[in-house]
Amino acid sequence: MGQLITKLKQEIIEVLNLEDVGPDEIEAGAPLFGEGLGLDSIDALELIVLLEKNYGIKIDDPKKGKDVFYSIQTMADFIEKNRL
């Protein structure tokens, strides 16, 4: 799980162009949206692409995405449960 969390942090920094943000600055349990990283609706869509591209998991219902992408931890939990 720890490895997956680290990997996810690196991936979202790269995919979402979070320049000048280091993995140690992202708390696994902290909300990704709203304050903090300032992610928006386009970032949410890119996270859906990330999940499919890197983990083979497809999210068809965007509403489901809200829970999955709450934090790095919830993303990791979801991947562990659903990965191919």
Added chain:
Amino acid sequence: MEGCYISRSCSIIGTKVLVDGQTDFNTEQVVDFNTFIKSVYKHYKIGFLKFYKMDNLSKLAFLTSEILLMGSGLQQKYSPEDTGIVLINSSSTLETDNRYYLTIKDKSNYFPSPAVFVYTLPNIMVGEIAIRNKIMGENITFVAEKYDPQFLYEYVSLLMNEKIKRCICGWVEFERTGSCYESLIYLVEKDDITNRNIKFDASFLEKNYLDLKA
């Protein structure tokens, strides 16, 4: 029709940033655009993280506009609807179109990217400037083979006469292979705010552009 004045101009070309025709920043070294534009962003202490999500064309337009508007007190003097934005370019978003195409062309590795797709419209660079500065007035993006200062002058004058009180206008071009980029944006106002008596007219715009390219 009453004339307007140019309060300020900003240009980014090659390794330089020019303000009112004078070099304000020069990286000296020729580097790739990405490296160059980040150094400009850092030098001017822009502090706007969404910058990093923009495509190259929008980064170029956005930074030119940011530097243009430094110290001009935009939001204090005008209400959101009173400022317009008119930009022209030649390649539209072809460089970004190519990037987006790469995310769909290989059917075995097919992952269309929304973050890239959204930038495949040339008016997005106008949108970024509008959002940053809460500008809600007349806005438009034209595409032309070559920069036409006469047309820019005519259309902006028309808007200044009837619809808006200030205009951010000019030329922002990012060539499709990324080998060439240039921007030249003016802040045009009805009054001679800076007391430099630089009239907004086609011959000034033409000469200004020729000087830039020289």
Added chain:
Amino acid sequence: MVYIAGDNVITSLGFSTAENIRKISENVCGITRSDDKRISRTPVPVALVDSDRLEKEFAKIPSKKQYTRLEKLAILSIRDALLGSGVDPSDKRTGIIFSTTKGNIDLLDPDMASRYEDHRIHLWSAAHEIQQQIGNPNTPIVISNACISGSLAVLVGQRLINNGKFDHVIVAGADIMSEFIISGFQSFQAVSEEPCKPFDKGRSGITIGEGAGTIILTTDPPNGKKNSRITVMGGGTSNDANHISGPSRTGDGLYFAINMALAEAGLQAEKIDYISAHGTGTGYNDEMEAKAIAWASLERKPVNIFKGYIGHTLGAAGIIESVYAFESMIGNLLFPSMGFTNLGVSKDLNIIKTLEQAPLHFCLKLASGFGGCNAAVIYRKE
């Protein structure tokens, strides 16, 4: 005064204004389900122009040059619009404006690209081919401003006639179907699995269409031709300054554009007889539009949307849908909004569901697009 001297539309409903209106009157829908993997990985509703007919119609034009799909659509549309307009395309005082979002985007494909010069993928190059073919001497003014491009093209044409630069302007717009566009909107989860349902409770996204539209603007007074009773009274553009892909939550930008249009036209909101809305069928756009319409005190005005018939024709939409609005005004007809059944926005709008007759003198045409842009144009029937 800026009059309409002629027009044409080419869409999934046919190749002339008359044919399109006839099909609309007969409740014909131009949207079909496509299995073509060249445009979408999964089956998707789209509104396509009949390719065989396009080739057949274009073959009637004596030309040795090779033109792209986009250019053929635009050339055919302009030529038809010019017929009987009394406007001479070769006149220096006739300007030409071309609106498109992606131009010859099909030339990104290397096979397609190999048939044309390198620069043909540029929007100005496509416009140049069109301008040359119809014999106009002026450099085309090309507008690429997302989904409001067509409306902007009309406004710029009106403004350039009013300031004396031209006596007539050919305003043409076109966009073609492509995997580029479909996949892009799919990545936004904005493409409906069913034909779009503008303003409906069950709406779930857009349906992409392709097509071309032309409006011939002139300063010449009406001469008895039916459409020359229509004038462009004015309009405005604005920006939400909110987000590059999501519209304003309050409708403030579009509200402002509507007010600018009313101010230029010298009209109170009360005088508007009919609104031709943008109505893409996404949750956010339609709700934003409803808010703007209500805010402008137009909540009870008859509103319809045409995208349920022909899909969203992007850079051509503002022009094509304006032409439909002209026909509505001339015939005093309010066409039903195909795809709409139950109101699904927070404002109690008067969306037309069945064909109605009503005296129509002032029409408000709305458009909004990516980048936060909005446009409102007011047309008058004399």
